[in-house]
Amino acid sequence: MLNNLSLQQAKQLLRQKKATSLELTRFYLERIKKLEPKISAFITVCEKEAQDQAKKADELLSQGDKKPLLGIPISVKDNFNTIGIQTTASSKVLESYIPPYDATVVASLKRAGAVIVGKTNMDAWAHGSSTETSDFGPTKNPWNIKTLPGGSSGGSAASVAADEVVASIGSETAGSIRQPAAWCGVVGLKPTYGRVSRYGVVAMGSSLDSPGPITKTVEDSAMILNILAGKDKFDATTSPNIVEDYSKNLNKNISGLKIGISSKYFKKCESEVEKKVEQALKVFEELGAKIQEIKLFDPQYAIAVYTIIQRAEVSSNLARYDGIRYGNGRSKFGEEAKRRIMLGTYALSAGYYDQYYNKAQKVRTLIIEDFKKAFKQVDVIVGPTSPSTALPLGASKGHPMFGEMADILVEPSSIAGLPGINVPCGFSREDLPVGMQIIGPQFSESIILNVANQFEKNTDFHKVKPKL
């Protein structure tokens, strides 16, 4: 009865008193115990804390409390600060760091009544798209444990795909939610930059980082965004724009909706991925949407821009781990972090700033304009999320640009701060999930969630679960 519950289903179960939060939490803790040797989605499992939270939730539930996530077991990526619980960002540098504060996202989840069962694995410092660069070992894709889950939020996506939790929270700088969601066959929403607070998220690319939900359904994604979105007095870059009720507009007719596609995005893909996304477009057409080809910059420009801006920000953001605090010195940084620190430091150095960083910012503006132009013609843009399905374990080793290639199709919209959502849209011959992304203008979360939900309602891909 407790298997493969969506957030909506789990909520009903608890409300109808068919299960208690403690039962649900213990069910997941058991499942984690059973599956972790295979998947390794977690860095920390909060067995005791989770059960304590569940007991509290049950008390409130019995009093008829209506907190939106009351008693629901979820996981959180290990780059979100959690008070009293080790937060490593998958780096040895922080292996003994216990934060004295909660990230705003974590505080919001707790306020909503969620039960945090554990902290999920990721690429160290979120540098990567494989979760293989974690200093605590790789996470495996629940669909085929010989393949990668994607990343950097690979642990979060795997924990949802493996049904180790009801839902999870990830963070995306460029692809880190959507790409692992695609490879693990789950729903991953990267909100508009500034829609969800970054306060308490171990900083990676500060001008890009966007926390967001990884869930089993689109409806769940909307429910969690409702809790996370909004202005935060601790994050000056959060937007004062009104937070919509994202669950309200999930069932709007998309007849007449204009969907843009760019052949440049499809050309970069494996043919199987290309085919599945093209088939998905047919679903939209059947629902009355109009598909039209639009002109967008080749995504390769976004890679160049992203590589420079993100490395520059990383080099500065990682400076605080100076060996004086947190117990470990800089020698504990992994290869990828070192590479990024050196590249970013170089790009910001006197004499190179204009040539690299400044130029990248200018091109970034052009990319933003490019999307603005596109959204004058169409309502949303649809394309493949990742050029491939899950790659085999070890694929990222020795390829410093692995992440950039795996994320080539999500980097342009990340650079522009746009929201995007991945939904499962089929399976490869090897039974690996294929993901499709829907991108909208800034603060169009309601629209892309609705488009994604219309697709999900009319397809069964989200119902297929990995055999574990």
Add this chain to the structure above:
Amino acid sequence: MKYTPVIGLEVHVELYTKSKMFCSCSADYFGKKPNTHTCPVCLGLPGALPVPNKKAIEWCIAIGLALNCQIPTFSKFDRKNYFYPDLPKGYQISQYDQPFCVNGNITLSNGKKIRITRAHMEEDTAKLTHAEVNAKNVSLIDFNRSGVPLVEIVTEPDFENAVEVVEYLKLLQQTVRYLGVSEADMEKGDMRLEPNISLKRPGENGLPGYKVEVKNINSFKFVEKAINFELERQKELLEKGETPKQETRGWNEQKQATLSQRSKEEAHDYRYFPEPDIPLFTISREDVTKTKKSLPELPQAKLARFKKQYSLTSYDAEILTREKQTADFFDEAVKIGNAHNIIPKQIANIIINKKTDLEKTLPAELIRTIKAQTSRVTIDQSDLEKIVGEVIKENKNIVAAYKAGKTNAIQVLIGIVMQKTKGQANANDVKSLLENQLR
């Protein structure tokens, strides 16, 4: 050979806002128990983000306006990247190419204009103490100061000697105190100075090819000594045909000398880039006008007004305007005194001679006291006439000015008579006696 000193100044002023620059911790750190005014933001913990203090920015702009700066419409914060144990983030949030205030100036008493390049906002660092604990040498870090708002005011190299520098510094200190934005107490470190000093060879065009920055100066006396020491040291090198090294030196009070701290070869590349955690600022012209209108009368304007309106000597006016509280007290007392025929000079004398505790006295009380004194002890009329005669003889210039139509000059004469009679005469009587004798 005659060398021309070329001196510029960087001054850091710590603002006394309630909270720190980027978090809500109390900024009042002096003498507090170490590491009690801290939070994830000012400790630079992973994931913490800065949120700028609006009041501090308003005050920075007020300082800029007081220094006749322009306030650009667009401004932003930048990260200044460098490693030091007192800097928990590995970078300081500062302003690089778009500070809040630019292109100001201040005029010294000798008429010389000192150009202000910029005034920008940044955060203070934590404080390091090197101590011995359990027979081990250790460095202790107190983060109470980390993130306290600082305004850095940079001048062009327009100073030619230590006297000019000290006058500018005193005026700057007085100005921020008038604005009520900083205590500017040098000993507490509220105000820190870094002169950069070089010498220009005769006939040399442009700026000298080197400059020496001097740090660790915490009093006006030291700045004077340090500058004079540097000028002498550099002159000796130049006379030997050497060019002084471009470097940072520190003032050592014990040795009465500046000592080398860091040479050009070790100079930092701060890798400035726009702080992505703080959105850009658009400063509206309305806000600038509002801030401008809210500025109090500034020290130089007040000094000029006191001299003119109250016919005070420069000496008296300077003392009375040194602190805003005194000046305000005086203004108020004069207003009340007017109705009782008590002239400004009488009030000035009492305040300057510290015959009264301003903190415990109201202006009206002071006037009552003066009145009581003058009515109790009176001077003999013939003695008074004699004194008036003497004063007229001794102050030919003022008398001439009066006769030439500067009727206000009589106030000065009244003041002098009042001083000579130790305030025992009635100012009105003195006035009519003077008028009679000058007719």
